[in-house]
Amino acid sequence: MSRILAIDYGEKRTGIAVTDDFQIIASGLTTVATEDLFTFLNDYLQKEKVEKILVGEPKQMNGQPSQSADKIDKFCAQFELQFPTTPIIRVDERFTSKLAFKTMIDSGLKKKQRQNKALIDEISATILLQDYLARKL
Structure with missing residues (x-):
């Protein structure tokens, strides 16, 4: 099998997570400066077999696209041009930052x-x- 890569695209930084080869376990991979994202992806996709890319789709509480949606749409369009054989799946990313912060608290990380x-x-x-x-199972 191959991996699934997830991207939490941001204006300054982009968080990246990946599955194992059997697509069972999700692990944080890294955070890269968004301006370096395509360089990182090019290197990573040459080294690892990736079945698909998940990209967080920012939405407001009412389900409408958020302000950053245009930038993510442009990223996805550029990705499809550069990597036409790797499909992109857009996934709702509402609450992920809040859940991430809660996870950090629950795991005992200090305030700093x-x-x-x-x-x-x-x-x-x-x-x-x-x-x-979890939804795929």
Whole structure:
């Protein structure tokens, strides 16, 4: 089998999570500067077999797209041009940052560690991926 990669796209930073080869376990992979995202993805996709990419789709509480939706749409369009054989699946990302922060508290991280926005982005991507895997079963 191959992996599934999840992306929590942000204006400055992008959190990335990945499954194992059997698509059972979701783990945080890294957080990269968004300006370096395509370089990272190009390198990663050359080294690892990835079946699909999940991209968080930001929505407001009423289900309408959020302000950042245009930027994510542009990212997805550029991704499809660069990597036409790797499908993108858009997934609702509402509450992932709040869940990530709660996860950090529940795991006992100190306040200074919880202020690490890169870690929040990575955990958010992991939550996106875990939710997708749970729905897939």
